[in-house]
Amino acid sequence: MRYVVVMLILIAVTLMPITAHAQLVVVKPPINGACWGLWNVTILPGQYLVIHVLSNNYSLYVFTPTQYSDWVSGGGAFAVYAQYVVDGEAYVVPLPPGQYSVVLYPTPCGVGVNAVIRVVDWPGLV
Numbered sequence: 001m002r003y004v005v006v007m008l009i010l011i012a013v014t015l016m017p018i019t020a021h022a023q024l025v026v027v028k029p030p031i032n033g034a035c036w037g038l039w040n041v042t043i044l045p046g047q048y049l050v051i052h053v054l055s056n057n058y059s060l061y062v063f064t065p066t067q068y069s070d071w072v073s074g075g076g077a078f079a080v081y082a083q084y085v086v087d088g089e090a091y092v093v094p095l096p097p098g099q100y101s102v103v104l105y106p107t108p109c110g111v112g113v114n115a116v117i118r119v120v121d122w123p124g125l126v
Contacts, residue, residue, distance in 0.1 A: 025082040027061055029074045036105035037113030040065075043100065047119050049093040051102070053085045055114040058104040060085045062093060068101035 030036065037058075041049060051060060062081040063071060071077035080100065081093055107113050 024078040024080065027071060027077055027079045027082055029071060029076055030105065033109075034106045035109035036103050037107050037115065038068075039102040039117040041100050041102055041117065041119050043095050043097050043119055045097050046121060047097075048122050049095055049100070049102065050090060050116075050118045050120050051085060051093065051104075052090040052116040052118075053087055053104075053114075054116065055087050056107075057084065057086045058107065058113075058115075059083075060091070061103040061105060062095065063101045063103065065099055065101055068103070071103075 043049060049062070060081070060083050061071070061079045063077065063079050067077050067079060071079075080095065083091065085091055085104070102117050104113050104115055
């Protein structure tokens with residue numbers, strides 16, 4: 001099963017013309033009462049962030065911890081990366097080494113987000 005998932009991610013990544021560059025993007029603050037999925041990740045040299053959305057469509061925001069804190073506080077914040085992500089697709093985001101808060105927004109409150117967020121070594125994606 002794990003092999004199948006890795007192969008599907010490799011195929012999806014190969015077919016998608018996604019090149020992500022870490023540049024600051026202004027992100028509007030969350031709407032009052034809105035919910036989101038949050039993953040805290042650490043990227044080491046030679047690693048990549050992989051997002052595989054299994055259902056629904058979301059705005060993907062990648063923040064540093066300070067940027068995330070600013071965003072949650074209701075202020076407009078800069079994000080290291082922002083993109084609209086869609087159901088069934090996988091995305092590879094190369095980032096410089098560091099700690100990041102990965103957000104899928106908005107999500108239904110009280111319901112788990114059906115997505116896989118992983119940090120992987122390239123090209124193995126293991």
